[in-house]
Amino acid sequence: MSDEQSTLQGRLARYARVGTAMGGVAARMAGERFLGLKLEREAHAAELRTALGGLKGPLMKVAQILSTIPDALPQEYVQELAQLQSDAPSMGWPFVKRRMTAELGPSWQSKFQSFEKGAASAASLGQVHRAIGHDGAKLACKLQYPDMQSAVEADLRQLRLVFGIYARYDKAIRTDQIYDEIGARLREELDYALEARHMALYGDMLSGVEGVHVPAVVPDLSSKRLLTMQWVDGRKIIHFKDADLETRNRIAVNMFRAWYIPFYEYGVIHGDPHLGNYTVRDDLDINLLDFGCIRVFPPRFVEGVIELYRALESDDMERARHAYELWGFKNVTNELLDVLNIWARFVYAPILDDRTRSIEETNSGRYGQATAAKVHEALRKVGGVEIPREFVFMDRAAIGLGSVFxxxxxxxxxxxxxxxxxxxxxxxxxxxxxxxxxxxxGVPGQP
Known part of the structure; x- marks a missing residue:
């Protein structure tokens, strides 16, 4: 039986591994809600992270996503899940040989001048190995872990369970569309052939853009579960946090261009701006990496983002209401409009001021937590809101880039x-x- 299909056997194995931990969430939250038992959320959230920490696969990716979607889960759980290591222990040489043989055939090693046995890095869905092509080019080979389709379907089912529990506990955020969007993007991330097309798309959109680089794919050495690309040298952003202001500003400007030129010119955004998905070159240009999570927006959504800015700039509430409708929000009452504007003024604050300033003036972590709490309480009072699908990764990109800045x-x-x-x-x-x-x-549109 192939380990690449979403098999019943694979899903059952995954359920067994995560079911106890998730079942604990259900039992304890139900106990608090219906039996009046005190739930020590911080302690239990830490237990949950410990239970899930050894698992490769989508749960780590989901945790990263949830950590940037306000109120998708109780904050105690998000804080703990966000600590799941994306740089997980790599799988050994036997796995590598099986994967490479399955994707390139039994003589796969002859297709490279050299191929490093040890992984250069390992993440939630796959690991990367250095290699050298016969032309001397330095390459990065990303190999998908086995049985990831089963893992995705099993983990999404567990995520639906957690969302369902939270929905009974707190009505402020309705999560159906959040769940649908996360599920769609996670399934896409398993298709490395699609990711290769995403890389071609970004190479085209950012061609000629100063300060940003996208590695080139090697099609003959790639497949649906193996992605071979140009190796790009660079250092993590953490190395520059104490650099001089001019250096830090130049990196920030390059990051801004990398994410928002594709969005405002093409309606496309890189939905995963966490610190592992880009590196900084010696000349302070950035390498944009990992194109599994790409969101394509209808033009009306981009128009809505700009319209909301204009509405806040002119304090035009009817224009703001129309903007939220373009985003996909339904039944935007005056009360809901007021609540959504609390969030919008927080996110848009840095671009409403025509002066040089830091993000931290209005978008610090402490202020962000206070704003999220204020929005959450207000949403409960107005009966809650259903988050549109297209909002999920746009908001995630904005929050994630804010963290970078x-x-x-x-x-x-x-x-x-x-x-x-x-x-x-x-x-x-x-x-x-x-x-x-x-x-x-060759990239399809998205719902």
Whole structure:
């Protein structure tokens, strides 16, 4: 039986490994809700992280996602799950030989000048090995772990359980569309052939953009579960946190371009801006990495993002209501509008001020937690809200990039950078550019 299919046997094995931990969540939260038992959430959340910490696969990816979606889960759980290590222990040489043989055939080693047995890095869904091609090119080979389809389906089922429990406990956020969006993107991340097309798309969109680099794919050495690409040298951003301000600002500007030029010009965003998905080159350009989680937005959504900015800038609440509707929010009452604007003023604050400033002035972690708590309480009072699917990864990118800029302590005129991007925005022209770019790269649209 193939270990690459979502098999009943594979799913049952996964359920057995995570079921006890997730079952504990269910029992304890039910006990608090229905029996009045005191739930020591911090202690239990730590137990949950310990129980899940040895598992490879989607749970780590889900934890990273949930840590940047306000109120998707109780904060105690998010804080603990976010600590699951994305740089997990790698699998050994027997796995590597099986995977490479399955993808490139029994003579796979002859296709390389050299191939390192030890993994250069290991993450939630796969691990990366260094190699050298016959032309002398330095390569990175990303190998998907075995049985990941079963793991994804099993973990998504457990995630639905946790969301269901939380929905009974707290009505502020309805999570159906969050769940659907996470599920769709996770399933896409298993298709390395699609990721290769995403890389081609980004290479095209960012061609000629100063300060940003996308590694090239090697198609002949790639498949649905093996992705071979150019190796790009760079250092993690943590190495630059104490650099001089000019250095930190230059890195921040390059990061801003990498994420938002594709969004405002093509309606596409890299949905995974955590610290492991880019490196900084010696010249302070950045390498953009890991293209499994890419979100393609309809042009009306990009228009809605700009419209909401204009509404906040002019304090035009009817324009804000229309913007939220373009985002996909339903039944935006005056009460809900007021609550959503608390969140919007927090997120948009850095680009509403025409001056050089740090993100931390209005978007520090402490202020963000206070804002999230205020929004959460207000949402409960107005009867809750259903988060549109398209909101999930846009919000995640904004929060994740904000975290990067906080790490860098950069001081930039974000207002002017944003205005340079949106000047002359035309939704119809964006639609034309998007369609052409997606067709060229062979990337499908998304719901």
């Amino acid at each position: 906080l790490h860098l302590r950069s001081e930039i005129n974000w207002y002017r950078m944003f205005h340079e991007l949106i000047e002359g925005f035309d939704a119809a022209k964006l639609a034309e550019r998007q369609a052409a770019a997606l067709a060229k790269a």
